[in-house]
Amino acid sequence: xxxxxxxxxxxxxxxxxxxxxxxxxxxxxxxxxxxxxxxxxxxxxxxxxxxxxxxxxxxxxxxxxxxxxxxxxxxxxxxxxxxxxxxxxxxxxxxxxxxxxxxxxxxxxxxxxxxxxxxxxxxxxxxxxxxxxxxxxxxxxxxxxxxxxxxxxxxxxxxxxxxxxxxxxxxxxxxxxxxxxxxxxxxxxxxxxxxxxxxxxxxxxxxxxxxxxxxxxxxxxxxxxxxxxxxxxxxxxxxxxxxxxxxxxxxxxxxxxxxxxxxxxxxxxxxxxxxxxxxxxxxxxxxxxxxxxxxxxxxxxxxxxxxxxxxxxxxxxxxxxxxxxxxxxxxxxxxxxxxxxxxxxxxxxxxxxxxxxxxxxxxxxxxxxxxxxxxxxxxxxxxxxxxxxxxxxxxxxxxxxxxxxx
Numbered sequence: 001x002x003x004x005x006x007x008x009x010x011x012x013x014x015x016x017x018x019x020x021x022x023x024x025x026x027x028x029x030x031x032x033x034x035x036x037x038x039x040x041x042x043x044x045x046x047x048x049x050x051x052x053x054x055x056x057x058x059x060x061x062x063x064x065x066x067x068x069x070x071x072x073x074x075x076x077x078x079x080x081x082x083x084x085x086x087x088x089x090x091x092x093x094x095x096x097x098x099x100x101x102x103x104x105x106x107x108x109x110x111x112x113x114x115x116x117x118x119x120x121x122x123x124x125x126x127x128x129x130x131x132x133x134x135x136x137x138x139x140x141x142x143x144x145x146x147x148x149x150x151x152x153x154x155x156x157x158x159x160x161x162x163x164x165x166x167x168x169x170x171x172x173x174x175x176x177x178x179x180x181x182x183x184x185x186x187x188x189x190x191x192x193x194x195x196x197x198x199x200x201x202x203x204x205x206x207x208x209x210x211x212x213x214x215x216x217x218x219x220x221x222x223x224x225x226x227x228x229x230x231x232x233x234x235x236x237x238x239x240x241x242x243x244x245x246x247x248x249x250x251x252x253x254x255x256x257x258x259x260x261x262x263x264x265x266x267x268x269x270x271x272x273x274x275x276x277x278x279x280x281x282x283x284x285x286x287x288x289x290x291x292x293x294x295x296x297x298x299x300x301x302x303x304x305x306x307x308x309x310x311x312x313x314x315x316x317x318x319x320x321x322x323x324x325x326x327x328x329x330x331x332x333x334x335x336x337x338x339x340x341x342x343x344x345x346x347x348x349x350x351x352x353x354x355x356x357x358x359x360x361x362x363x364x365x366x367x368x369x370x371x372x373x374x375x376x377x378x379x380x381x382x383x384x385x386x387x388x389x390x391x392x393x394x395x396x397x398x399x400x401x402x403x404x405x406x
Contacts, residue, residue: 001041001103008107009038013122020125021371025132032126036176038103039117043221045103050220053093108224118255120149120177124156125371136163140172148175148259175259181210182258185272189260192275201279208272212332214256222248236354243350250343269336270299277309286313286320295333 016031098104116122127142143160147153163169175182188203222245257268265271277292290313293306300306313322329337 001037003102005034005037006102006106007038009035009042009109010107010113012038013109013113013116016122017125017371020129023132025129029126029129029133029135029138032122032129036117036122036126039114041103042109044217045098045101046224047217047220049094049097049101050223051216052097053090054220120146121370123176124153127156127159131159131163136166137172139163140167140169141174141176144173145176147262148177151259151262151264179210179214179256179258181207181214184210185258185265186260188275192279197279197282201276201283204272204276204279208269208276208332211256211269211272212336215252215336218252218256219249222252239350239354243347243354246343246347246350250340250347253340267299269333270296273299273333277306287322287326289313290322290326291328291330294327294329298329298333298337 012031012035016028016035019028019031123142123146127139127146130136130139130142140160140163143156143163146156147160150156160169184203184207188200188207191197191200191203257264257266259265273292273296277289277296280286280289280292290310293309293313297303297306297310310327313320314327
């Protein structure tokens, strides 16, 4: 990232919005694109440092790592010291890592600004600024990027359909914030629908691996700077911070759900194992098919078709020489399922037992004042529009298993 282009994200974004409000369209578009690059740098840098420090091993002989009687109340202080010892080591690692990266030497943006970028709000301004700058191709990509997270936003849909009257938009329908696994998943589904099960399975395995990487990065990004809102006692303050981080981590699953043809792919991880099960069966790789079914069942245990598939595989286990361990779900699926389930349970506990109170509230930082969003003035007299950019190729497997094909 060019050193000359580094500046606080909040300042860059506020300046771009001010230029937008003044109808300085070209300058605003450039500023919005620069702020998006700064946000990407900040997000990737957070993930880098948290990945680097997540696996910090304990130091040899560290007294905080020496266990005593785990359930003896007399040693509660030692368990607490061990916990905070690990926290202090990780904090020290993070501080050292961030000292090396110029982006962390700048003023950290307030939470509201980060939420705007997470919701892709800058793209709603960007597409209109580009349109007014007569850069229609780039405006299409910016509008499409916003719609990938906000597929029912009528005004942006209306603009996209308006752009379609000006040029052939298909090649410009690019998600500028797409995760690496998204195009791989789409390609795998297309290969699956075309009957190329071997290539489809290979791509879906790659999509799974890339998704799990993106998930870990999302979790890491939740552990960035914390905005102090209240004056509280020690333990309530720690609990509040932890719950805010936990909420962010629970939201990662939704945040990473791809939008395919205007529809979010529900139970995305389960869906990938769903496709793998069918593809592997078609390839006569029954062992991997069974493990994919078992992995799928972690996320949707009530699926009756998949339950029948497992019964079918067990009934014919001797035919395929399946061992009991072949019916175990894949390790990465177990890890992801347990992690997400535990996070949700803990967050629900916090909602029930850690009610908000009114302890000495202080003002929190706010994002820049937002100008008016694009209006419908461009469309006076244009008539109705259609939300017609949904992909026709998207479909789920007609069956979730293959036992009826015998």
